[in-house]
Amino acid sequence: MTESENDPVRADLERFVGQPMGPPVEAPDPVNVPMIRHWVDALDDRNPAYLDEESAAKGRYGGLVAPPAMLQAWTMPRPKIEGIAERGGAPGEMNPDGPIPTLDRAGFAGTLATNSELEFFRYLKPGDHLRTTSELESISVRKRTGLGEGYFITWITRYFDQSNELVGQQLFRILKFDPSTIDLSKFGGAQ
Template sequence: MNNMTPATSETSAALDAALVGFVGRTLLPRTRAQDPVNLPMIRHWVEAMGDTNPIHTDEGAALATGRSGLVAPATMAQAWTMRGYAAHRRRIAGDLPADSEEQRLTTLLASVGYTAIVATDSEFEFVRELVVGDHLSVEEVIESISAEKVTALGTGRFLRTVRTYTNQDGEVVARQRWTTLRFRPKVREPELAPRPRPALNEDNAWWFDAAREHRLLVQRCADCGTLRHPPGPCCPHCQSFTWDTVEASGRGTVYSYTVAHHPRHPAFDYPLLIGVIALEEGTRLIANILVDAAGAEPDAVGDYVHVDAPVALEWLDLDDELTLPAFRVVTEEKH
């Protein structure tokens, strides 16, 4: 099914035609490497790659194989002609000659949202070994540009080029078919990180167990009847160690609240309201106050909550192991 509008279809057809025109063009004119093939760089490479073949670093071993001297690892062909970090950063930033094919192509792709790039494939053909002293050049030609494809990274097109590597005498030493995906990045909603875990012990684990069952329990002294929260082993009023619980109705009022500004934690939605809730049973607890104002400025929170505002319990099932109580202001419409 073609679900594109006519205008989108026309735009896509024009883009296809423009991209076809790039096939066969030189993306990178012949460019000489900054340095010739040299032993210090070979040493760095083989150490990083774990390549122990002595023909790369031991001239005697290389001569014993019938070679004229040390040879570079074949896969270093691309490394000799890399632009360097500063030039690479300029290229990413689009600081290219305005009349270059690469700039024209980059501008065209960016005009339809293909602003991201990732390498997807590299195929090498090695014609001859590189010896110390060779000075390479590289030229890159566009071989093909695919139709629009939908990928896990986003919608885009595969650009395939052929890089031809030659030495100081103009002899071809290697060819590389290089494929990149130029794509429109997907817009992903940020995922919340897991909530920080409570510090569980013998005195409070029962409270979190009840919360997972959506029961808001309040600890009560079995001797004097005083309610207490957070849970503890001893009654602060009569010092008794015996206790039971009552189940709260979930109704109460805002005793006080604060808006957390900084530092932001990826496990929480913002604006982040933390309230002291006075339960109608006669005790208080600290919990999040929920507002229908995602992304609102903290200064505007007063439009949603105030001291003495009536609140009702809601449960936050954060994951399989953690459920926490939260409260939402009860508006007149909900009465």
């Protein structure tokens, strides 16, 4: 890897570090059994903690809980299906002044997800209503990786319940790269 100190692209990105990745997001619906059932069936996850009321009532949670990995699903934005492919899969219009569109315009249009770190501070129950805030934690200097040149962008999404209790968080890291320098067929998580 090489690092460049005189990099105008990276210098322009500095203003985003420590700032919100976007406005706070409120979950369109509270945690609810129909969505849990959909998930349980889709992933064939038969943990009785999620749907078996009788068993769950006797367990440590005293009732049904949501699968922890659903955390992000509760606050996924409602998509506008029309034009979603043209937007590169973004559910809605992206803020053109954000760090990702800024990198797109600078030629680093490729996106590869590299890390996800979910932390769960308590399990969610039906009726919990989430909102999130996202903060851009860091942007690397320009790296020459095995995949080409790009920047690693790391942000943290924090999940709060209806009482403003922090119930979970996710660190997410992507590589924004110059697509002419990577063989995407070898990698997943590209958006």
